[in-house]
Amino acid sequence: MFEISDKIQIAKDTFSVWVEAPKIVENAKPGQFVIVMGEEDGERIPLTIADTKGSKIRLIFQVVGKSTKKMAELEKGQSYAHVVGPLGKPSEIDYYGTVLLIGGGIGIAPIYPILKALKQAGNKVIAILGARTSNLLILEDEFRQIADRVIITTDDGSKGMKGLVTDAMKLLAQEGEKVDRAWAIGPVIMMKYATLTAQELGYPITVSLNPIMVDGTGMCGGCRVTIAGSVKFACVDGPEFDGELVNWDELLNRLGQYKEEEKRALQEIKK
Ligand code: FES
Numbered sequence: 001m002f003e004i005s006d007k008i009q010i011a012k013d014t015f016s017v018w019v020e021a022p023k024i025v026e027n028a029k030p031g032q033f034v035i036v037m038g039e040e041d042g043e044r045i046p047l048t049i050a051d052t053k054g055s056k057i058r059l060i061f062q063v064v065g066k067s068t069k070k071m072a073e074l075e076k077g078q079s080y081a082h083v084v085g086p087l088g089k090p091s092e093i094d095y096y097g098t099v100l101l102i103g104g105g106i107g108i109a110p111i112y113p114i115l116k117a118l119k120q121a122g123n124k125v126i127a128i129l130g131a132r133t134s135n136l137l138i139l140e141d142e143f144r145q146i147a148d149r150v151i152i153t154t155d156d157g158s159k160g161m162k163g164l165v166t167d168a169m170k171l172l173a174q175e176g177e178k179v180d181r182a183w184a185i186g187p188v189i190m191m192k193y194a195t196l197t198a199q200e201l202g203y204p205i206t207v208s209l210n211p212i213m214v215d216g217t218g219m220c221g222g223c224r225v226t227i228a229g230s231v232k233f234a235c236v237d238g239p240e241f242d243g244e245l246v247n248w249d250e251l252l253n254r255l256g257q258y259k260e261e262e263k264r265a266l267q268e269i270k271k
Helices: 022-027 066-073 105-120 140-146 165-174 188-201 248-270
Strands: 004-011 014-020 033-037 045-053 056-062 082-087 098-104 124-131 149-154 181-185 205-208 224-227 230-233 240-242
Touching (some): 022 082, 033 056, 045 066, 165 188, 188 248, 224 248
Parallel strands (some): 098 181, 124 149, 181 205
Antiparallel strands (some): 014 056
16 A cells, blocks of 8 residues: 655655555545655655546655655655545635636645646636746646646746746736636745735735645644634645635744754754
């Protein structure tokens, strides 16, 4: 069970794996995630199902700490100890007209199944894919094959437009592109500013808070977020929420702590 049938590195510290998980494939919908435990006693890592094919699911992850480093060490033919899912509420796929998908960094992976489903529902889909630099950009070819238009942005200008995803959002507006609905998935700071820009430009935006999940169980409290004044948990009540209702500043304040913990754990195993 959960055998890794394919594993490739697709960007710096970023891996794509296809995992044998027939039961999960049967029920998986865009926007949903699984919890992976690389080893029996490993940490639980929530990862969005980036794609499905036959009896396999595709997972894309970045090495950011001890557990993801361990996952990256498992090779084709080996297996993960546990893969549980699909979990979380699926994305609201419908016909909206023109949909703008904004993916930042590793957040490009969870946007991909949403792209496929929205195209199938007949939407015109424009994608903005942002990365800090060109060697961190993932899935460009896959997006180009399906989306009606793809705009790449990099912070350092090493590929595509130099700037942030919000610059590309403004560019589309200047071109007179009418957007009916948007999705953004990526670093919390990016989702905050994508939301503010969408508000300014006058279209609704859904964000996926899966990047803030810790164990995906509803128990650790790591993905706690205030939505329209009430406390929610991204892994149980989401991961998708209306971007305008998220208390971004509270969330950003709280997240600083986890980064430090991850850094410390990674230093520990490098010793
Ligand atoms: Fe732990 Fe949601 S990730 S409660």
